[in-house]
Amino acid sequence: MLPAIPAGVDLAFSKEDEKFRRSLRTWLRKHLPKRHDEIDGGEDLNFEGPAQIAAAKKWQRTMHDAGYVAIDWPKEHGGKAASAVRQTILAEEIVTHRAPGLIGQLGLHMLGPTLIRCGTAAQRKRFLPKILTAEEIWCQGYSEPGSGSDLASLRTKAESDGDDFVVNGQKIWTTTAHFADWMFCLVRTHADAPKHKGISYILIDMKTPGIEVRPLVQMTGQSGFNEVFFTDVRVPRSNLVGELHGGWAVANTTLAHERNMLANPMRTQQLMADLVRLAARRNDNGGKVSRDALVRQRLADLQIRVDMMKYHSWKQLSDEIHGRPASVGGAISKLVTTELNHEICATALDLLGDYGPLVGRSPHAEDRGLWPRDWMFTLGMVIGGGTSQIQKNIIAERVLGLPRGA
Amino acid sequence: MDFALNGDQELLAQSARAFLKAEASPSLVRRLWDDPVGHCSDLNAKISEQGWAGLLVPEAHGGLGLGMLDAAVLLTELGRCLAPSPFLSSSVLATSLLSFAGSASQKRSWLPRLASGEILATVAWLEESDRLDPTGTVLRARRARDRFRLSGSKLFVLDAHIADVYLVAARTAAGLGPDGVSLFAIPRGAPGLSLTPLEGFDRTRRLFEIKFDDVVVERDQRIGREGAAWKHLQRMLDVACVAIAAECQGGAEHALEMAVDYAKAREQFGQTIGSFQAVKHMAAECFAEIEPSRALLWYAAQAQETSNKEASRAASMAKARLGEVYARTTNKAVQIHGGIGFTWEHDMHFWFKRAKANEALFGSPAFHRERVAALSGW
Numbered sequence: 001m002l003p004a005i006p007a008g009v010d011l012a013f014s015k016e017d018e019k020f021r022r023s024l025r026t027w028l029r030k031h032l033p034k035r036h037d038e039i040d041g042g043e044d045l046n047f048e049g050p051a052q053i054a055a056a057k058k059w060q061r062t063m064h065d066a067g068y069v070a071i072d073w074p075k076e077h078g079g080k081a082a083s084a085v086r087q088t089i090l091a092e093e094i095v096t097h098r099a100p101g102l103i104g105q106l107g108l109h110m111l112g113p114t115l116i117r118c119g120t121a122a123q124r125k126r127f128l129p130k131i132l133t134a135e136e137i138w139c140q141g142y143s144e145p146g147s148g149s150d151l152a153s154l155r156t157k158a159e160s161d162g163d164d165f166v167v168n169g170q171k172i173w174t175t176t177a178h179f180a181d182w183m184f185c186l187v188r189t190h191a192d193a194p195k196h197k198g199i200s201y202i203l204i205d206m207k208t209p210g211i212e213v214r215p216l217v218q219m220t221g222q223s224g225f226n227e228v229f230f231t232d233v234r235v236p237r238s239n240l241v242g243e244l245h246g247g248w249a250v251a252n253t254t255l256a257h258e259r260n261m262l263a264n265p266m267r268t269q270q271l272m273a274d275l276v277r278l279a280a281r282r283n284d285n286g287g288k289v290s291r292d293a294l295v296r297q298r299l300a301d302l303q304i305r306v307d308m309m310k311y312h313s314w315k316q317l318s319d320e321i322h323g324r325p326a327s328v329g330g331a332i333s334k335l336v337t338t339e340l341n342h343e344i345c346a347t348a349l350d351l352l353g354d355y356g357p358l359v360g361r362s363p364h365a366e367d368r369g370l371w372p373r374d375w376m377f378t379l380g381m382v383i384g385g386g387t388s389q390i391q392k393n394i395i396a397e398r399v400l401g402l403p404r405g406a
Numbered sequence: 407m408d409f410a411l412n413g414d415q416e417l418l419a420q421s422a423r424a425f426l427k428a429e430a431s432p433s434l435v436r437r438l439w440d441d442p443v444g445h446c447s448d449l450n451a452k453i454s455e456q457g458w459a460g461l462l463v464p465e466a467h468g469g470l471g472l473g474m475l476d477a478a479v480l481l482t483e484l485g486r487c488l489a490p491s492p493f494l495s496s497s498v499l500a501t502s503l504l505s506f507a508g509s510a511s512q513k514r515s516w517l518p519r520l521a522s523g524e525i526l527a528t529v530a531w532l533e534e535s536d537r538l539d540p541t542g543t544v545l546r547a548r549r550a551r552d553r554f555r556l557s558g559s560k561l562f563v564l565d566a567h568i569a570d571v572y573l574v575a576a577r578t579a580a581g582l583g584p585d586g587v588s589l590f591a592i593p594r595g596a597p598g599l600s601l602t603p604l605e606g607f608d609r610t611r612r613l614f615e616i617k618f619d620d621v622v623v624e625r626d627q628r629i630g631r632e633g634a635a636w637k638h639l640q641r642m643l644d645v646a647c648v649a650i651a652a653e654c655q656g657g658a659e660h661a662l663e664m665a666v667d668y669a670k671a672r673e674q675f676g677q678t679i680g681s682f683q684a685v686k687h688m689a690a691e692c693f694a695e696i697e698p699s700r701a702l703l704w705y706a707a708q709a710q711e712t713s714n715k716e717a718s719r720a721a722s723m724a725k726a727r728l729g730e731v732y733a734r735t736t737n738k739a740v741q742i743h744g745g746i747g748f749t750w751e752h753d754m755h756f757w758f759k760r761a762k763a764n765e766a767l768f769g770s771p772a773f774h775r776e777r778v779a780a781l782s783g784w
Binding site for chain 2: 010011012280290293297299300301307308311312317318321322324329389391392393395396397400402
């Protein structure tokens with residue numbers, strides 16, 4: 001993957017790591033489903049229908065049996081204790097081979113690491129194995145209609161009643177809730193405490209009476225996320241993760257994971273390569289659009305930023321491997337990469353002219369209508385996982401030391 | 407894998423920052439701004455004492471034998487404080503060009519003196535057309551028996567008033583293509599040669615027009631083979647891109663630091679302006695551009711260790727990107743300072759002006775983006 005660069009800055013991975021990459025590639029070529037776009041819900045985990053969900057679960061199981069799922073987890077919990085380098089290689093190869101995304105990734109990237117850090121032995125034993133095998137799919141119950149960027153103002157309440165919590169309230173933008181088996185959820189357990197100190201982190205079985213899931217249609221026309229309503233939903237107290245009222249700290253252990261999930265530099269490189277290919281084959285006013293001076297300027301400007309974020313990710317990876325203190329590299333990656341992805345898609349639409357707005361159903365659509373779909377989807381990613389404005393607050397306050405706002 | 411500066415480079419950055427903080431303060435920049443020469447020979451002597459003039463010169467020729475990433479580390483610090491120094495023109499550009507193009511004996515003759523700081527050199531390449539492609543070099547060097555005679559002019563020559571010798575690109579054969587361009591080492595006082603300063607808004611760096619009125623050059627003043635200089639100029643262009651990008655990185659970092667410090671102190675509406683999101687986000691946007699650009703700079707600098715297409719592509723990427731980032735950052739930094747940032751008395755305008763001048767130097771962002779496109783095979 002990496003170009004040949006002379007000694008000085010050492011960009012080579014070890015022989016063992018490159019061997020890992022080679023065997024992963026061989027495995028992917030052999031095992032990738034033939035029509036894998038049919039089981040891929042995309043980055044928004046937008047699985048449609050029982051057949052697609054079943055196929056996606058089977059794909060995760062196949063990956064797991066081969067040892068390529070949750071490789072970052074400790075060995076005693078079913079992972080490989082893989083280094084940051086191996087995780088990067090895995091993420092790169094998954095994207096490069098356009099392998100389907102894992103249907104259980106909220107459990108794999110968010111809940112699993114949280115339970116490993118903050119859960120009880122019983123919780124780990126009960127939940128972790130089925131996260132790995134996709135036998136149980138998780139959704140994340142954080143945002144509420146009145147609590148988006150100001151997540152800590154959330155109002156869904158959980159009152160103690162004997163050995164149970166009784167949950168009432170509403171969650172929103174809940175990806176995969178329409179087929180998830182479980183939800184990890186932030187609820188208010190102390191109404192009078194300061195807002196960050198009255199929140200608890202609980203695990204809710206989605207089959208519990210009193211839960212209603214209503215799909216929300218996204219601007220793409222698809223329904224990847226939902227509203228979830230809770231009416232007197234009983235949750236055993238044993239499903240509390242971490243301390244009572246200590247849920248904010250529990251959730252914060254994995255918020256950085258969400259930022260990283262949304263900013264995969266390899267995905268951006270792939271989008272850019274697709275855009276360059278599109279420009280090379282489109283004709284406009286009698287010539288290839290890639291020969292147009294203004295188009296070349298725009299493409300080069302994008303390519304420069306795409307490459308820059310690749311090198312930025314190398315630097316972050318390098319700092320992690322060598323134990324150097326992390327800066328706010330993650331917030332920068334999320335901010336820059338999500339906006340860059342959207343700009344790449346918007347540029348593709350510009351190059352497509354009247355073909356740009358044609359969606360996948362149209363026989364005239366270019367690239368099976370992926371550009372207009374991704375153009376919309378990528379704007380959602382600018383908002384999801386902490387809006388660009390929230391990332392700027394993080395950078396301004398935590399790095400530049402400017403005063404904290406409200 | 408380790409994509410980071412090594413221990414020596416970290417040390418170089420720290421010691422250079424401490425040295426320049428003491429020796430190249432904003433008050434020196436301000437004093438030289440109005441000075442007709444704009445050069446501090448005392449500072450230059452101290453820089454030579456540090457060994458920096460020989461940073462890129464091989465040890466065999468009396469230098470430190472370091473690479474472009476080391477030079478970029480130092481240039482970042484020089485750019486941070488706008489150090490009035492011919493380091494870029496002489497120790498980076500002219501030194502690199504001599505190393506690329508010179509014969510073994512020419513290197514033996516020139517490089518030790520450049521490394522010690524005994525002499526300064528500069529490159530005279532661009533002409534009236536301001537074009538970096540082969541058609542921009544039209545100055546003719548006509549052969550007359552064992553000599554060459556040059557008539558014409560060069561523009562945008564850095565530090566020509568203090569350089570002892572000019573490396574002049576001139577045509578020794580007819581045509582406007584890459585073939586037929588040769589290099590000549592011509593001393594500043596050569597008969598028929600005259601200098602005119604170019605009045606520009608960035609007085610931290612002085613540029614000149616050089617007129618050649620039948621300047622006679624001996625054959626042994628020709629650097630390298632006749633008619634074969636173009637590829638060396640191209641490689642020097644890559645070095646210039648990385649060097650200027652490094653200056654931009656340091657300057658942008660410093661301009662943002664000044665703006666953030668000001669935003670923490672200045673109060674309006676009963677609170678520091680840095681508590682307002684409109685100001686915070688301006689600063690955060692600058693930081694989100696500056697921080698990843700350092701990785702691009704490091705990559706481009708390291709890529710120069712081999713001369714290939716990737717070295718040129720990465721260099722142009724860094725030049726295009728860092729130039730614009732520096733210009734945008736200083737624009738925002740002036741705005742965060744408000745009215746005071748617009749005054750002559752405040753130092754902010756030094757960085758604002760240098761940023762825009764750097765953007766133009768050795769190729770605009772648009773020029774380098776087109777170069778990226780061409781080198782990408784689009």
